[in-house]
Amino acid sequence: MLSALAPAWTSPTIDYHALAPEMILAGGIVLLVLLDLFVADAKKWILTPLASFIVLGAFIPVLTLALSDGGVRSLFDDRYMVDNFSLVMKGLFLLSGYVVILLTADHLREGDYYQGEYWFLLLTSLLGMVMMASSRDLVSIFVSLELLSIPAYMMAAWRKRDLRSNEAGIKYYLLGVFASALMLYGMSLLYGISGSTKLVEISKYLGTDLTSVRALAVFFIVVGFAFKVSAVPFHTWAPDTYQGAPTPVTAFLSVASKAAGFVALVTVIFVGFPGSHDVWQPVFWILSALTMTVGNVLALKQTNIVRMLAYSSVAQGGFILMPLAVAGIDGVANSALRAIVTYLLVYAATNLGVFAVVMVVARKTRSGEISSYGGLFSYAPGIATLMTMFMASLAGIPPFGGWFGKFAAFQSLVSAGTTWAYALAIIGGINSAVAFGYYGKILREMWMKPVPDGDTTPVTVYSSLSVALVITSVATLVLGTFPGIPLHFGDIAGLAGAFGK
Amino acid sequence: MLLNQFLMLGAVLFCIGVYGVIVRKNAVLVLMSIELILNSVNINLLAFSLRNGTPDGHTFALYVIAVAAAEVGVGLAMVLLMYRNRRSVGLDDLSEMKG
C-alpha cells in the first residue's frame, strides 16, 4: 500500500560543498572513534588536538561557503538550506565548540573521563547543531534536535560516580525527552493539517486564519524549543543540570545548545509560521517577560556560582526572546532576526569566557561557592579583571559586548513601536538593572571582600585555558567597542524563505 | 477512513503518557510513559499520512521510532547508572540540587 502511495523516486543531486562541514565532522567522528579504539591509553592525549582540528577543519568549508557567493544553496528538495543565516550560526557553533574543547582539555586530564567517548559525544552534538542550522523540514529539525540533545544528556551525566552528575543527566534527559515528545505531538498535528513537513509548504498552508488545531500545533512546537532555550516556565531543568554537570559541559549547554534551540525556534517561526504571529507573538511576549524576570529574581538568591550563572543564562534567554515578541509586525522581522543573531554571538563569547574563569578559579579554590571568589583581585588581578569584564558584558555595560546585544534587542522592540513592545522594553530595562544585583555580587566578592581562607597563592592558568580566555575576552571587547562586526553578521544572516525578506 | 478514531487513540495514549510522566515516581515507568507519548505521535503521523496521501508521515514515523529507540537506550543506561550509585530508581531521591 505504501508502494502505491510512493511516487517515482529519483536520487537527489547533492551539493557536496554545501554539505562539507557536516561531512567533515561526521568523518572526523568516525576517525575519532576508531583511533580511540586502537590507541594505547598513554597516547590518548592525541585525541584532544585531533578533536580540535576536526572542528577547525569543519570551519574551513564554512568560510569558503561564505566567501563563495553562490547565494542560497538548497538541497534535498528545499528541506535542507545553506544560506547566510545557517553559515553564521554554523560558524558560531563550531567556534564555541572549539572553545569548549579548549576548556575541556585540561579538565579531562584531571577528572575520571573517558576521552574518546567524550570527544565523540561532543562532536556528535556539534554535528547536530550544524545540521540544525540548515534544517528546513520538520523531520530534519527533529532529527538534528535529537542528534544534538542525546549526546548532551550523556555528557551531563558524564561524571559516573558523582550523584549530582547523574541527577543532572537524568533530569535533563527525562524532561528533554518529554518536551520533545510534546513537540512531536505538535508536529504531528501540524503535518496532519498542512499535509507536508516542509516548512515552506507549511507556511503556505498556515494562512493568517487560525483554527484551534493550528494554534495548538504551533504552540506545542514552540513549547518544545522553549524548553531547549530554557524559557520560564520550561526552564526548571537548567539550574539543576548546569550545576550538576561538569563545568565544560555546562558551558557547552549554556552556549551552544541554547543557541541551537534559538536557531530552531527562529527557523520554525520565520520560515514556518509567519502567518500565525497572532499565536506566537503574545506567547513570546509572556515567555520573555517571565523568563528574564524570574531568571533574575532567582539568580539574586544563589550562592553557588554555576547555579547563579544558570539562572543568569535563563535571564539572558529572556532578552534574546524579546525581539520574537514583535517579529511578526511588518518591517520588524529583519531587525528582530538581526538582534537575535547579534545577541547570540555576543552572549556566546561572554558566557564561554565566564566559564573559563570559573574553571580557572575552581581549580584553585576547589569550590563552586561565590564566596570563594573573595579577594580574587588581590592575588589574581588579571583573572579578576577578565571576570569583571565578562560580568559587565553580561550586565550590559559598555564598552563590553553585552550592551550591544541588549541595544539591538531594544532597538527591534522599539522599532515595532506598539505599546506592548514599549512595555516589554521597559520590563527589559528594569531587568537589566536588577541583573546587576547578582553580577555585582561577584564583582563585590572579587574586589571588595577579603580572601576567605587567606590563601593567596596565585592561580595557575593552563595554556589551553589561557588561549580560551584570550579568544573570549578579545571577542567580548571587540564586539563591544566595534558593534558593527556582530551587527554585520546579524545583518547578512539572511534566512532563506523567511518572511520580510 | 477512521481518521477520528485513530486520532482519538493517539490523544488517549498521549494523555496516559503525560499522566504517567507526572505521577510515576519510578524512572523506568516514566520512561515507558514517554514511549507512550511517542507512539501516540506515531499513530497520529500514520493516520494523517494516510489521509493526506503523502509518504512524509510514514518517513517521519520511522525516524521517530529510530530516535525513540536511541533515546530509550540512553535512558536505560542512565537509570542503570543511577541504580548503581544509589540503589534506587525513585525519582524523588534525585533532589540533591534545588532552589
Added chain:
Amino acid sequence: MEVLSDHNWVLTVGTFLPLVGVLIMLFIPKADEALSKAVAIGTAAATLAVGVFTMVQFNYDKAGEMQFVAQAEWISVIKSSYFIGLDGISLPLYFLSMVITLLVMIYSWNHVPSPGNAKAFYILMLVLQTGMAGTFIARDLVLFFVFFELVLLPMYFMIGVWGGENRQYASLKFFLYTMFGSALMLVAFLALFFKTGAESFAIPFLIENGGAIAKNTQIWIFAGMFVGFAVKVPMFPFHTWLPDAHTQAPTQGSVILAAILLKLGTYGFVRIAIPILPEAAKEWAPWIGLLAVIGIIYGALGCLAQTDMKRLIAFSSVAHMGYVMLGISTLTSFGMNAAMFGMVAHGLITGMLFFVAGSVKERYHTLEIKRLSGMLVQMPKLGWILGFCAMASLGLPGLAGFWGEFPAILSAYQPAPGLNVTVFRVYMVVAAIGTVLAAGYLLWLYQRTAFGEPTEEFAAGHGHDEDIHDVNKFEWIAWTPLLIAIVVFGVYPQLMFQVLDPAVGVTLKAFGG
C-alpha cells in the same frame, strides 16, 4: 556640518590618551607604585596639555558652533557614527574634567586610601577621565550612551574598594540607580531614533527633526530621558544614592563625583533632552522646576540635620544642583547660562570642599562635627580654606558660586514664553529663601568645626599632634588651581559667559530664546 578647524584630531586624542596611559600601566609591576603613579600623572598632564591646546585653538568668536568636529564610520548598520565636536557648552566641562582628574591624581600621590594598590586606583581614574571627557564631546546618542555608561564601573570600584565602612551598600546603590536610569534613557533614545524616521542618531539631525514629533510622544520620550538624567543629577526623589555614595567614597571619588559625574546628568538635559524635544520640555519644565526647588530646600534641610561633615557637603550638592536644574527649567538663556556656570562653579567649589573634608578626615580620623572644633587654632590655613569654600558655596558675590546661583534665581522670575509665570515666581522666592538656608548650614558647620577651642580629645598633647598638621605640599599643589579659579571666575565671570552664552543661544533656538 562644515569643519571649523583642521585640528579635529585633538578631541579624539584628548579623550583616549588616558587609555594609552592605562595600557602602559598594565605592564608596570604592581610593586612599583611610584612609577605607576608617575606614569598616570604624566598621562593626565599630557591629556591636560591637549586640553589646553584645544582651548587655544578654540575659535571663541564662533563659540556657538561645533568645532573640531570629527565624524567617522562606527555602527553604520544602525546609522550611528563616531561623531564628536566641541562648543561653548562642552568646552568648560570638557576642560574641567581634565583639570580635576590631574589635580585629584596629584592629591593622591600621598593620599592613596586603604587598601592601597595605587596602580589599580590610578588606572580607574584614567578610565573615568576618558568616560567623562567623551560624554561631553559626543555628538551621537549611541556614542554618548557608551561614554555615559563607561564611567559607572570605575566609580563603582572606587567607592566599593577604597571607600568607608558602608562602602559596598553605597556602591551598589549608586550603580543600580544609574543602571536603572540609563536603561530607560536608552529606550527613550531608541524611540527618538525611530520617531525621527530611523535615519540617524546624530544629535544635530535629531534637533532638526525632533520638534516634529507629536507632542504626546515627545512627553513620553522625554520622561525616559528625564529619569536617566535626573538620577545622575540627582534630582529630588532620585537623590538618595548621593549622600551614601559621597560619604562612603574616598576623597578622590567624592571630588570626581561632585565635580564631574553629577554634571553628566545636567549636561544631558541641556545638550539632548531639551533642544531635541522642545515641546515636551515646555510641558515638563514646571515639574522639573518644582523638583528643583524641592531639592533646594530639601537638600538644605538635609544639611542642617547632618552630624557628619562629609555627608553635609553631599547634601549641599543636592541643593546646589537644584539651582542648576531650576535655571535649566526656565528654558531661558539666563537660566541656561546660570545652570552651565553653576555646574562648573559647583564642580570647583564642592570639589574643593570634599578635598578639605578628606584632609580633615585624614588628620582627625573623624568627620563628626561634634568632635571637631577649633580647626583654626590647630590648622589655620586649612581652616581658612574651609571658610573660603563655605563662603564660595553659599553664593557670595565675587566668588564663582554666586554666578550660578543668582542668575538662576533671577531667571525664574521670567521663564520662557508659554510657561506659567506665577509658578516660576513662586519658585524664585523659594530658591531665594534657599540661599539663606545655605548660609545657615555652611556657616553653622564652619562655626562648629573651625571656631572655638579644640575639643579635649584633639587638644595639644593628646597623642594626635603628629597627625594634625597644616596643609602639606601636595595638597597645596592640588588645591591652589581650584582656589584661584573660584576667585577668578567670581571676579570676572565674563571669562566663562562669553563662551557659554552663544552656545546657549543656539541650544535655545527652539524657544526663541
Added chain:
Amino acid sequence: MFSASTEAAEVILKSGWFLENAFIIPIIPAVAFFLIIFFGKKMPMKGSEFGIVSMFAALVMSIGAAYQWIQRVNGVSEETYVKPIIRSWTWWQNDGVSLGIGQHIDGLSITILVVVAFISSLVQIYSTEYLHGDRRYTHFFASLTLFSAGMLNMVVAENMIQLILGWELMGLCSFMLIGHWWEEGANSRAALKAFFTTRTGDIGLLVGTSVLFFAANDWTQKTLGVSGFSIRGLSAWALSGDPSSAAITVGAVALFIACIGKSGQFPLHTWLPDAMAGPTPVSSLLHSSTMVVAGVFLVARVYPVFYEGMNIYGNSVNFIVLIGGVTIVIAAALAFVQNDIKKVLAYSTVSQLGYMMMGLGAGAWLPAVFHIFTHAFFKACLFLGAGSISHSASHHSFDMKKDMGGLRKFMPITFSTWIISTLALCGVFPFSGFFSKDEIIDNVGYAGYNFFMIVGLFGAFLTAAYMTRATYLTFFGEPRGAAAGEHHDDEHDAHASHDDHGHDAHGHDAHAHDSHAAHDSHDDHGSHGPRESGLIITVPLILLATLALGSGFLNAPAFGEKWENLKKWVEPRAEVVSVTGIAKPAGAHGETRLAAGSEEPVDDGHSEAADSGSHSKAEAGKDGGHHYSDCGSKTPVGGVCYAPQLKHAPFKWWKAGMSVGIVFLGMILSWLLCVQLYTRKNKKLVGLTERNKALGAGYSFLANKYYLDTLYEKIIVRSIAHPISRGAYWFNQNVLDGIVNGAGTSTRKTAGWVYRNVDQKLVDGAVNGAGTSAENAGGALQPVQSGKVNQYGALLFGAAAIGALVLVIINF
C-alpha cells in the same frame, strides 16, 4: 516746547581724571587686601601698612574726585541736570547682551566715598595701637581693608549686581570682624547672627533686583541702551511712567526689606548690639559709615524707584517712614537700659538710622544723606572714644556702671571729644547733628507727616536723655571698679567684659587659653590707674570731633541760600533731558537738555507744571520755590529724568529753637535723674555738691526740692524707664530675638525631622524596599525549583496545557 528745546545747545560739563577713574578707588584696598594676605606677616608692621596706605590713597582720590565734581556742578546753572560720570565694562553677558561693571559717580557717591575713605583711614590708624600685638593682627587688617573695599565698591557701583557684590562682601567681612575673637563661642555666635540676619534681608535684595530688572530691562535697553540692572537705567525708568505700579511697588518693598536687614531697622535690628562682640574699631567702622549705612545708601541710590514704588509725597504713611519712625523710638528706648557703653551707642546708631530712613521715606532725601555724612563723624568719634576708655582706663571693660565713672579728670581729650560728639548727636546748635537731624524732622513734618515729626522730636528727646545718662555714668561720679584701679579677680568678669587684650600675653602662641591670658593682662595693667590714651588714639578722636563740630556748616539753610552747598553739589536736579540717538551705550553723552531749563523763565516751567505735572508735585515745586520739571508719571516722550522733584522745608528759627529746647529738656531731666539715681545709690551725699556745680542753677533747685527726687524715682523712672523701656527690652530680647534665634533652631529641628523620617524612611526606604522585595520574590519562587523531576514535568506540561487551552478557546 520740545522743538525749542531740541535746538538748545549741549551743556558742556567739566570732568577730570579723578572723576573719570573713580572706579579705581575700591580697587586699591582690594589689592591691598591680597597684599596683606600674602605678604602681611612678613612686613615690619605686620601688613597694617598696606591697609593704611591704601585707605589714604583712596581718601586722596575721593577728595580729588569731590573737588572735580564741585567744579563740574559749579560749571552749570542751578537747575541743570548734572550728568553723573558713568563708565561700564562688560562683566558678564547674556543672550549676547553684555552686562557691565563700572562706576556711577554723582554727588551722592562722592559724599559717601569721602566719608568712608576718611573714617576707614582713621579707624585703621587707631587700630594699629588698639589691637597692638593681637594674635590675628594681620587677619584683622586684611578683613578691615576688604571691608572698606566692599563699601567703596558698593558706593561707586554702576549697577545693582555690582552693588550686591559690595553689599555681600561687607556682610562677609562683618562676619570675620565681629567673630574676630572666635575662641569665645559668644563672639562666633554673634558673627553668625549678624551674617545670617542680614542674609535673610538679602532675599529681598535678590528678589527685588530680579523683579526690577525684568520690569525695566526692555525700556532701559530701548531708551538708554543700558541693562535693567543699571542704576541710571532704573532711576530713569522709575520716573518714566513706564513701570506698572505693581512691579515697581513689589521691587521697592523687596529692596527695602534688604535695607531693613542691613541697616538694622526694626524688626531685624537685633544683630546690631550683639555685633559689639567685635573689636571696638570694627564697631565704629560698622556703625558710623559703612555696613549699616549701606541700607540707607541703597534707598538713596535708587531713590526714584522708592519714590514711585512707595508713592512718597502720596500723603499716606508709607512703609519706609513707618519703619524708620518705629525704629527711632524702639531703639532709643532700648538705649536707656544698657550698661554696656558700646550697646548704648549701638542702639543710638539704630535710632539714628531710623531718622535717615524716615527722612528718605518722607522725601527728605538731602537731609537724610546729610545725616549719613554728619552721623558718620560723631558716631565714629563716640565709638573710638569708648574704645579709648576701655583701652586705657577701664581694663577693657565696657560696663559703665561697674568699671567707669569720673573719668573726665583722667582723660581730658577723650572726654572733650566725647562731649562734642554727644552734643552733635543730640543735635544741639551749632553742632553738625543739628543741621542734619533737624532738617529731617523739619522736612518730615513739612511733607505732611506730622505724626512722624512728633516721633522725631520725641526721639531727639530720648537721644539727649540716654546720651546724658551714658556721659554721666562714664565721666562723672566717682571712679568705680576698674576705673578706680581695682582688679578683676573672678574670671567670669574678665570674660563677660569683651576682653580686647586677652591675647596679648601669648601674642602669637596659637594655644593660648583666653581666661589665663586675660588674667595676665589684667595684672599688667593693674599697676596703674586710668590714664589718657596715646596719640595714635587721641589724634583720630580730635579729628573726628572737629568734623563733628564743623561738618554741619556744609549745608546750613539756617544762614540762607548760599550756605546750602551740599544741596547744590549733591542733590540730583530733576530736569527732563532728551535722549538723542536711542540705545547709545551707557556713559555716552547721549543727552541734551530737553526742557531747556535755565533759558526758560521759572514761571513758564511752573505754569506748564500746573497742567502737565501731577498736582501734588506741582504744589511741591511752588512751595519749594524751585524750578519745576514734570518728572514722574508724566515724563514727556523722548525725554527722561533721573531724579524726582523734591520739596525743601524753608528753615524756620522757631522750629529749630523748639527742637533744641526739647533736646535740652531731655538732657536736664536725664541729668537730674542720673544724679539722684546713681549718687543716692552710692550714698555719697557729700560728693553731690562738687559734682553738681557744673549744672549751676539747676543744682539748688534739685538739691532743695527733695520731693522731686521721689517724683523722678517714683514716676519718671518707674513709669517711663522701667515699664516702657524694660518692656521694650523684654519684647526685644524674648520676642524679636526669640523669633530670630527660634527661626534658626526650629529650622534645624524641622531639618532633623525631615531627614530622619522623609529622607531615610520614606524615599530611601522605598528604594531599599524595592531591592529587598526582589530578593524576597526570589525566595518565594524557590520552592518551584523543588528538584523533583515529576513536579518539573507537571509544571512543564501544566504551562503547556494552560497555554494550549487559552489558545484553543481564543481561536475556536
